[in-house]
Amino acid sequence: MSRTDVGETLREMWETRPARPRDDRQVAGVAAGIARRYDIDPVLVRVGFVVAAFSGIGAALYIAGWILLPDEPAGPADPRANRPRKWLVVALAIAAAVTMGSVFGGNGPDWILPLLVVAALLYLLHRSRGDRGQRAAEAPTVAAPMAAAGPPLVGEPTGAAGSTEPPVNPPAWDPLGAAPFAWDLPEPSPPPAEPPPRRLPVTPVTLGLALIVGSATAVIMMLGGMLTLANLAVLCGVVLAVLGAGLVVGAFLRTGRGLIPFALLLGSLTWAIVAAPVDRWEGDGYGELVAAPTTVAALQASYERGAGEIDLDLRNLDLTVPPDGNTSPVRTRISMGAGDVTVRVPSTADVTLTAQAGFGDVRFGAREDDGPDAHVQVINDLGTDGVRSGRPLVIDIDAGLADVEVRRG
Incomplete structure (x- = not known):
């Protein structure tokens, strides 16, 4: 494929971009317009926007479509455009604000790759189905010819009082007006309507395949010794891939909408497991740990909790250099599955900190990060005195769903 072909395809995509319809709108009709343009189920497009929202660009893409796609022109007999649902607009605005915050917060590589993937999918969709969804020109309506007035038939009453005049216009069964003597006969009954085509059982078949594939994957992982909490996201991802394939097939067959709740639920669960791995919940007990x-x-070399709270007070820890001159770092590690972690360090200690949380909030002084994969890293923070003194303190914190705070004094 040459560069000229790519340029022509992009130009055609822009010139034939869809209009947002006035009906079947959830917010602004962006998903419905794209679906009608390429003759696919609008539910698939809406699910695509939801999936893109997990990568941080879904709301921004929808707003871009709202701006770039024109509104469908209204005819005199067309209904008024559906007003967007207020709660969906509010949710979209909140998601867009979060998206813009992540984009301008320095997380460029986190959204550039999903944006390139979406652009590539749209390009391939247009290449394969660019000729679909175009409005066909309406065929002109040909009026039925009128029968010429002729002499009355023999025995037919003509103009007498109480006489029955034949219809002026020919009936539908005689558009050419060849049998005016039978125009007063009743219209023939229409043929029975054909039953609607039977839809394929995409939803039950896909759910059955997902159950079979998930069970087979679990057995294989168990036999290989890989069925652990750390690999639970892999199992969920395999099942989610089967549901996604069923949604794609159902979109082209106009069926399979029953898969959407299962896909959204499993997708949210998979995202939560990836953001806060459950293997971090295998700590040493639950509850409060104070030291x-x-x-x-x-x-201690490590402090662990599966769920609860860890409060580690190191303000009175003796970090002076011993008489033997040992200046090696003093290390400790904290592992938390779900809960709160609080660490207090001496105000003048030389601290090196690596703290991360799958989902939560991590703070050390003025440094703070929150959300999925929150992390703070500090190397050789000299404290309030600003000079190297005593043995350095190295702290490593690994948490799942937790709030982590390290503060001085």
């Missing part, structure tokens, strides 16, 4: 060691020997 305040004062010597390096009393400081």
